[in-house]
Amino acid sequence: MIPRRAVVAGLLTALTCATATAAEPSAARKAELAILLSQDCGSCHGLTRHGGLGSPLTAEALRGQDDSVLATVIRDGLPGKPMPPWGPLLSDSDIDWLIHLLRETPP
Template sequence: MRRHRAMVVFALLAASAQGLPASAGAAEEIAAPASARQRELFKLLKHDCGSCHGMRLTGGLGPALTPDALKDKVEANLTATILSGRPNTAMPPWQAFISEPEAAWLVSRMRKGVADAR
């Protein structure tokens, strides 16, 4: 199953994230993860999120996550969708693998456009 494979990949990423310092409390600004973790998150966005949302996030089984598609959406809702998934849809919850600040950071990056991020 595609989802199962994604989960295995995420389990590995989650394990590698455990060495990072805990993120400081609720910051007004979105704190960027450490650069090594940023690279992991981009890789994950491309390969795992991309398996449903398209390699360039232009849509597939899941909707497009491009700056244009996201411009009128509330960031907090998008962050909550990443963390909790959407019940009764193919969108799975990622909170076991992505922290809340990381999800918020991903949303802010997707709103700027990350299709070419490496």
């Protein structure tokens, strides 16, 4: 006989996993994304995100731009420009978190 509490815990785990794609990245993943942002994105957009080969990505520069438009650019890249598609490396929740970092945290 399986204790009822174990069944409930199992169900909760199943539910959490089912919604994992929409949830925030784990703490470890967030740390990786912060490094990616400064090192990989920063190599083109500037370490302080004030622009370089890529356009400025400061909170100021992105004000007025829609999250969904930014997410599409990050996921699919910009054909004809050096901005690469990150979709193969980043999940949708990773990309949402990067946009959150761009808007909310100073470089």
